[in-house]
Amino acid sequence: MTTFLVTGAGGPAGATLGRQLAGRRGRDGRPFTTVGVDLDALAESPFTSTATVAAAADPAYAPSMLAAVRRNRPDLVVPTVQDELPQVAVLADTLASAGAPGARVVVAGARASELAADKLLTMWTLERAGVAVPAYAPATDLPDVDAALALAGGPVVVKPRVSRGGRGVRVVERAADLDWAATDASWIVQAFVDGPEYAPQVYRSPVTGASTVVVLAKTVLKEGRVGNAADAERVPDGSVPEVAALAVAAVEALDLVGPVDMDVRLDRAGRPFVLEVNGRFGALSAHAPELLDHVLDEWLA
Secondary structure, three states, X not given: OOEEEEEOOOOHHHHHHHHHHHOOEOXXXXXXXXXXXXXXXXXXXXXXXXXXXXXXXXXXXXXXXHHHHHHHXXXXXXXXXXXXXXXXXXXXXXXXXXOOOOOEEOOOOHHHHHHHHOHHHHHHHHHHOOOOOOOEEEHHHOOOHHHHHHOOOOOEEEEEOOOOOOOOOEEEOOHHHOOHHHOOOOEEEEEOOOXXXXXXXXXXXXXXXXXXXXXXXXXXXXXXXXXXXXXXXXXXXXXXXXXXXXXXXXHHXXXXXXXXXXXXXXXXXXXXXXEEEEOOOOOOHHHOOHHHHHHHHHOOO
């Protein structure tokens, strides 16, 4: 039987992927075996079995991941945790060799994974490639909140450079909204783009380099004006071509392959801007089953 090892199994992205895999069958018609790994033991999950690994920032992360792969011998390792992607990309060959014969890890190269995992590096790379991004700056380039608000002449979003989902993201509209002394080089400031938000789901083939794009409209945000989507709907193909084109340009500029989850917003003039890019399956991937279809077609031996 084909075995998948999925990281972040207790989070929105990992759990969503686990539910999708539970409803699929392999080429032999048999269900997949799925192993969900996370920091803590999971009481309930859609996975066949679960295991624990250390946090990405913990020195024990690499040994614990390697141990989980050796123990379960997966055919495919699928990371869904943003801050672990650079390590997984570096470890990809080691993890694959510890899995089943011909095992692979669904991750882009080390450089691409690092660029997408750090929101400042993402902005630098996309801006150089001519991909539209909001006005931005590292927090340490700005002396105070007033300077941050002057960045684009209006509200700004202050968020960690490395984080998962909407953790730590804040909209700042006035000086009293934020204790600037609490920010440091680990934070980035972006102009707040106050328009409809989309979550393009992209798959870029590691074989041909061609991209498939499904555009989702975020209909409800968990934090109100920013953050993860509490609900989303798929928009008709071709209905927002500027969003789809921008998503492809961003993925190509970062040289990502495999599944990609992205946040794009329109300004009041209808112009799209890339807010951030996640080089992995996202929490909304069930709305775009094409991504998993492509992974099963191109990554399984």
